[in-house]
Amino acid sequence: MQKSLTVGIVGGGISGLASAYYLAQKAAASKLPHLKILLFERSPRFGGWIRTDQLGPKYDNHVFELGARTLRLQSGNTSLSKHSAINTLQLLEQLKIFDDQFCPIEKSAPANKNKLIYYKQNLVNLNDLSLMFGGKPLRYPPFVYALYEYFSKQGRVKVQDESIRSFIYRRFGDILGEEIVEYLLDPLLKGVYAGDVSKLSAKSVLKKIFELEQTHGSVINGIMKSRQARKTEDPTNLLFNDLNLKDYSHILSKYAIYYLKDGMEKLTSTLVDHLQTLPNVELKPKQLLQRIDFSDDHVSICTRSNEKFAVDHVISALPAYELANLLDDTQHNVLRSRLNRIAFVNMLVINLLYRKEDIYPKEAFGYLIPTREHSHLLGVLFDTCVRHKVDKQKHGSQLTVMMGGAWFDELRLGELTEDQIMNIVTKELKKQMNLDEKPAVYSVARLNKSIPNYNVGHQDVLDDIYALIRRDKLPLTLVGNSYRGIGVNDIIYDARVEMEYLNLNSKTTQQKFFCFISDRMYVSLIVSTIVLVFITGGLTADCPSSPSKWCESKEVAQACNVTEQCQTYVWKTRASGERVNLSIYYETLCPDCRQFISTQVWNAYQSILDIVNITFVPYGNTRELYRPETKLYQYYCQHGAEECYGNLIHACVINFYPQTEQHMPFIYCTETTDGEMESVATECAQKTTIDYDQITACTHSRLGNQLQHAYAVQTESLQPPHQYVPWITLNGEHTEDMQKQAEKDLIGLVCKSYKGSDPPSQCVKNL
Numbered sequence: 001m002q003k004s005l006t007v008g009i010v011g012g013g014i015s016g017l018a019s020a021y022y023l024a025q026k027a028a029a030s031k032l033p034h035l036k037i038l039l040f041e042r043s044p045r046f047g048g049w050i051r052t053d054q055l056g057p058k059y060d061n062h063v064f065e066l067g068a069r070t071l072r073l074q075s076g077n078t079s080l081s082k083h084s085a086i087n088t089l090q091l092l093e094q095l096k097i098f099d100d101q102f103c104p105i106e107k108s109a110p111a112n113k114n115k116l117i118y119y120k121q122n123l124v125n126l127n128d129l130s131l132m133f134g135g136k137p138l139r140y141p142p143f144v145y146a147l148y149e150y151f152s153k154q155g156r157v158k159v160q161d162e163s164i165r166s167f168i169y170r171r172f173g174d175i176l177g178e179e180i181v182e183y184l185l186d187p188l189l190k191g192v193y194a195g196d197v198s199k200l201s202a203k204s205v206l207k208k209i210f211e212l213e214q215t216h217g218s219v220i221n222g223i224m225k226s227r228q229a230r231k232t233e234d235p236t237n238l239l240f241n242d243l244n245l246k247d248y249s250h251i252l253s254k255y256a257i258y259y260l261k262d263g264m265e266k267l268t269s270t271l272v273d274h275l276q277t278l279p280n281v282e283l284k285p286k287q288l289l290q291r292i293d294f295s296d297d298h299v300s301i302c303t304r305s306n307e308k309f310a311v312d313h314v315i316s317a318l319p320a321y322e323l324a325n326l327l328d329d330t331q332h333n334v335l336r337s338r339l340n341r342i343a344f345v346n347m348l349v350i351n352l353l354y355r356k357e358d359i360y361p362k363e364a365f366g367y368l369i370p371t372r373e374h375s376h377l378l379g380v381l382f383d384t385c386v387r388h389k390v391d392k393q394k395h396g397s398q399l400t401v402m403m404g405g406a407w408f409d410e411l412r413l414g415e416l417t418e419d420q421i422m423n424i425v426t427k428e429l430k431k432q433m434n435l436d437e438k439p440a441v442y443s444v445a446r447l448n449k450s451i452p453n454y455n456v457g458h459q460d461v462l463d464d465i466y467a468l469i470r471r472d473k474l475p476l477t478l479v480g481n482s483y484r485g486i487g488v489n490d491i492i493y494d495a496r497v498e499m500e501y502l503n504l505n506s507k508t509t510q511q512k513f514f515c516f517i518s519d520r521m522y523v524s525l526i527v528s529t530i531v532l533v534f535i536t537g538g539l540t541a542d543c544p545s546s547p548s549k550w551c552e553s554k555e556v557a558q559a560c561n562v563t564e565q566c567q568t569y570v571w572k573t574r575a576s577g578e579r580v581n582l583s584i585y586y587e588t589l590c591p592d593c594r595q596f597i598s599t600q601v602w603n604a605y606q607s608i609l610d611i612v613n614i615t616f617v618p619y620g621n622t623r624e625l626y627r628p629e630t631k632l633y634q635y636y637c638q639h640g641a642e643e644c645y646g647n648l649i650h651a652c653v654i655n656f657y658p659q660t661e662q663h664m665p666f667i668y669c670t671e672t673t674d675g676e677m678e679s680v681a682t683e684c685a686q687k688t689t690i691d692y693d694q695i696t697a698c699t700h701s702r703l704g705n706q707l708q709h710a711y712a713v714q715t716e717s718l719q720p721p722h723q724y725v726p727w728i729t730l731n732g733e734h735t736e737d738m739q740k741q742a743e744k745d746l747i748g749l750v751c752k753s754y755k756g757s758d759p760p761s762q763c764v765k766n767l
Ligand SMILES: C=CC1=C(C)c2cc3[nH]c(cc4nc(cc5[nH]c(cc1n2)c(C)c5CCC(=O)O)C(CCC(=O)O)=C4C)c(C)c3C=C
Pocket: 069, 070, 071, 072, 075, 115, 116, 190, 191, 192, 193, 194, 257, 365, 366, 367, 368, 378, 379, 380, 381, 402, 403, 451, 486, 487, 488, 489, 490
């Protein structure tokens, strides 16, 4: 009988609820028939920051939203964001609230088109046509800025990460940069993170733009190049084949954003209602947690009332700092410190309902206020413009005023009473909107540490967190807005992806794998053999079924059609047992890997190849998921789809050109050339006499997929597990000292490990 498994989800906001929903769905699809899900929430109510207060008939059934109030159907052009938007629509349908609740706003509606900026004491529309010819808030027409960015040679430097302010000043210089930052990006980023452009990370917040600039030397150049280039499929697009853009194209083409008729809480409350009907899900409100214990053989979630719940896996849907507080400070102090590095800001959200109908200076979504305007407010939302369809039957109009964010402490907002806050709000609205009205009703909500700010270094913090979880083999999955995205669509989609990737049986599968493959050499052998199986259509009758026997003798190898592979991977090494075996676990787009391969490895290759076998393992921190319906593995890479494609190209090249001398020049070339992966690989293949047609065929075939899988297995079976990339092993071993020396002086390290006779002159020099 299969052992039952219990998953504890901590945090009952939208990410915890969505995780429970998708995990239960996965269990129902019989992938995990014996799964029990416990969902712990501190308060009596689930839903977290998503909260809708119903004002009742006295106030015409208006609603006050505390958190998110609209959901986007589009933002940017990435297919990922489209998929996350469709995913939420699909969720609404599955919960059977779509027909009743979905209230879309047309792209052409003022509430979508008109986003205002409070500029030099006036409300300026960012959608205004005059903007195209220069004026407010930018002095010149946009093409001037684009041309400057394209041609400017200064500021083309490689950086790990930097603030958004520094990024823009670097690209546009002080004069143009100042305009863009102070009157455009500063307010716009307040409208998502309530954050400060001097602190927010360009790498994490302007991800795509930053990547384009770093790869192509200029954002505009990058945009042009990536338009020309073949689009690589986003790896997560294929993850859920029920998310079909075409099914929703009529909605996506017409509408930009939507809200729910009864408010956003309708989504979380319906999720709760649904989860309550599921026999394998237990909702646990009013649970104050004390700690989460990760011991070697068990995991427990302990409450402050001394209850202890044994679970097999924990999904944290808590803000990072709350999770940190639950971890043991001696065992996990580094993980705790990294989680605590993710900054959160406090907000004041003031909802106001006025009796008067026309309080808005212009039909719009609302306005945002640049820091340079020295207002106590971050921005104001024109709720009734947005909720026009539902609210037109009602009397009055609503505003939401946002205060605090990254400026909460500086403005000492925590010390203000409700009356003082309302005084400030009234004064500012009078000044900015010329509003003299007194609200019929209002609410002031203090949302402490409610919005994460992805500040400079956020990606490094995330990398450390994932590495520590992997190193300590913690059965812990992180979801929620602390890590990979803060929009509601993104949080729901991320929870779905994480639940899909959740492998509750990983320990067993890993052990099984070790029993099956005793010598890591055989992994390479199997990889190469797959090619032959493909070409020959299978093995002959005299070939044993177990790959571990294929190189037993020359005859067997011949029967299995693997003579060349045995020669390369097994016999050669046995014959030249003195050689040092160096393996490099890497991913194609990680900056440190590129640096390591193009300096240390390349130098070693050029000078001491006769004493070292170099094995490249292009996988690193990638994750894979097996899709039974296609019988293919799906890949999810740390540096995006381009990196998955790069890893796949490397896997194919290594496979068809197994000698180091054959594939190293190609690997070196691709790791030292910036640009879109497809064009870099084509160019490098030409330079290094690789038949790129053969490689392209491989990347599109089942073979390519299997080659990648073999690298996944090889990487996942590392002992100790890798914590970062690049990661090296020397004769199958890894230590921190070894790694440090490899990064400084790989030749010296290999020479020191070489115990054979007649060391090369490079080693003698090094002694
Ligand atoms: C123009 C007025 C706006 C104000 C004032 C504003 C305040 C504000 N918003 C957030 C957090 C988020 N806003 C998000 C999206 C978003 N915000 C605005 C405009 C204002 N925001 C627009 C037009 C949009 C896009 C449409 C939508 O999604 O509703 C998001 C979601 C981002 C995503 O990727 O989905 C967040 C989060 C804060 C903290 C804030 C306070 C000043």
